[in-house]
Amino acid sequence: MAVIDAQGRLFGKVNILDVGAALVILFVVLGIFVLPGSGGPVIGNSGSKTVEVDAVVLGLSARNPKELIRAGDKTSFIIRNAPAGQVDIKNVEFLPRNLAITQPDGSVKPLPDPRVEAQFVSNLLITLEGKAEVKGDNIKLGGTDIKVGVPVELGGQQYNFKASIIDIRPQ
Incomplete structure (x- = not known):
């Protein structure tokens, strides 16, 4: 059995584009909630x-x-x-x-x-x-x-x- 078949499915079950979209959404959510940037006021450094x-x-x-x-x-x-x-x-x-x-x-x-x-x-x-x-x-x-x-x-x-x-x- 091939990792990606002729129809672009991973292990014949999940579409590779769906996996990529899910990873992008996961990274965006992690970037927003887990690793917030310094866009807000930084009290400790000023x-x-x-x-x-x-x-x-x-x-x-x-x-x-x-x-x-x-x-x-x-x-x-x-x-x-x-x-x-x-x-x-x-x-x-x-x-x-x-x-x-x-x-x-x-x-x-x-x-x-x-x-x-x-x-x-x-x-x-x-x-x-x-x-x-x-x-x-x-x-x-x-x-x-x-x-x-x-x-x-x-x-x-x-x-x-x-x-x-x-x-x-x-x-």
Whole structure:
């Protein structure tokens, strides 16, 4: 008796294609339930550290921006439309709004913006502080990767505006 007969049956009883399909299904089930990958969060290999994030806000329109956002407050932090929890506002620096004005000698000098509507527009440099998972060069805040250049959203009870990350410093 041959191991595989002319009709492709193993020992004349079971089709070899059925055996192959059953083995594939068995390996898939074993791969899913017995040997799960590291697709989920790995708690043991990552360390939670305090991270400082500098974000710049350009063109914030508000009557009293110094009353809206202050150092010591908490703000919600949203990265790529995914909430990443709350972070502390460590420092708020208001950047000057200047215009490049050409001088009679041909040089350029930065001078304060004289337009009336410019008094309601502010540029800010905000330092935020929160707990993040740091694993090598990968920093995750609220389960979402943060990197320089990533647009974020800051929200409080009276404000919601966009900023851009310009620096990340693990402590």
